[in-house]
Every structure is written in structure tokens, then in C-alpha cells.
Amino acid sequence: MRKTTSLLLALAIGAFAPQPAYAVERLAVGATFSNIFEEGRDGQWRGLGVDVLRLLAARAGDTIRFQLYPWPRAQAMVERAQADILVGPYQSPERLLRFAFLDQPFYRDRLVFYARRDSAPPWQGDLTALKHHRLAVVRGWHYGAQFDRARKLLDVSEVSQLENGLQMLAHGRVELLATNQRNSTALINSLHLDGALTLLCPDITQLDGYLAFPRDPKFSAVRARYNVLFTEMVRSGELARLGARNGVLVPAADTARPAASCADQRG
Secondary structure (H helix, E strand, C coil): CHHHHHHHHHHHHHHHCCCCCCCCEEEEEECCECCCEEECCCCCEECHHHHHHHHHHHHHCCEEEEEECCHHHHHHHHHCCCCCEEEEEECCHHHHHHEEECCCCCEEEEEEEEEECCCCCCCCCCHHHHCCCEEEEECCCCCCHHHHHHHHHCEEEEECCHHHHHHHHHCCCCCEEEEEHHHHHHHHHHCCCCCCEEECCCCCEEEEEEEEEECCHHHHHHHHHHHHHHHHHHHCCHHHHHHHHHCCCCHHHCCCCCCCCHHHHCC
């Protein structure tokens, strides 16, 4: 009788004890973002987003797989719950309706204009003053609330990729290209356009990049779990250390490592 009672007690305790979670493979998608989300020619994944997600997945008991797509397609996949995580989107009112963002960002970008060195239009921070100039933007990118408000007044052409916009600018098909400084610097150098193009001051704005999940309710639990783990990464200073290692400005590190001035980072 005593053995039966002990067995029943053990079974009851086991029923309420935390059960080990089964590992789930998470698919993280995005476009090539310099120092954030990149696949090298050797097939190795690199960047701050890759480092952060590998740590979060391991601590959540998951495995992680990465895939590159054109940026609009990557967004659509997460919106339709065909992928688990979107790497690097900025927030906007429209995107907040499409995605479930983590509470805190993992990097910060400087949104800027590039122009040709020999014919840069005057730029002092007033977008409406550019209404008679030809601008290019990258399709699917968000440039901040100020740009959204002024856009209807501007002569804007959309390009499918950043490289296309840089080539259009270099060949005089547009006068200004709106982009972010982080993505543009290495690409301008690789295209040997650094002697032809220049970064204009001041910045259009600065925007933070996030990890985002589908809004489908079945992703609520994993989003909450990753949110807790990521918040701890920020508080411990681990995110700041990863940002420094990848050469990426991290919001949590602003007080310790302020952003360089626009003039110091001309492309």
C-alpha cells in the first residue's frame, strides 16, 4: 500500500512539474543588411542579427535557420506566418499592424542622402526644399515619419535594390538617393563609387531596427519568450558588446559610445 501511495504521489508531482520543451526550428528571413544579416561566399552567416538570434534561439531551446530574400518578399513571408522572424525592420505605423515587434530594438541606423560630388543639391534638413529635385528610394524601405509626410510633394523614383539606386545616382538619372549609411558605405566602396558620390549632412533621421514576429496568435508565446531573453541581453550589456564586435551602433550603448558626426562618416 505504501509503495502504491508513493507511486501515485510521484506521478502527481510529475504531472505538474515543468516539462522539457521540444526544440523548434525557427526560420529567420531578411534581405542582405551590411553587418546585420549577411551570408558570405563561404556560406557562413554573419552580422549582429545573426549573433543575437543564435543566442536567443539557443537559450529558448530552439534551433535557427536563416534565409535571404528580396526585402518585400521577406516581409510578406513573416506577415503570412510563412517564416518565424523578420530581421531588422524599422517600425512604422503600417508595420505595427503587420508584425509583432520585440519591445526593444537591436541596432540604430542613420538615414541619409547621397549625391554626386560634382553636383550635390543644397540640403539643410528641409525635405520640402527638395521638391524640384529627382530623388530615389529603395522599394519597401521606411524612411521615417518626416519623409512620409513630405513624400507626396517630392519627385521620387523607387528602385528594387540599393545597388540600382547608387548606379542611377552615379549616372545622373537622379540627383539624390535616400538610404542608410551603414548599408551604403561598403557597397559604394565595392562599386568603386567612393570618388563620385558623397554623403550629405545633416541626417534625414535616425531609426531603430528590430526583430519582428508574425501577428498570428500562435506566435504569441515564442515572441514573449524571445522578448524576455532579449531584454536580459540588453540589460546585461551583452547586446552592446555584440554591437561593438560587429561595428554596429546599438541604442543601449548610446551613452557609452555616441554616434559619430555626419561629417566624420562621409561615404
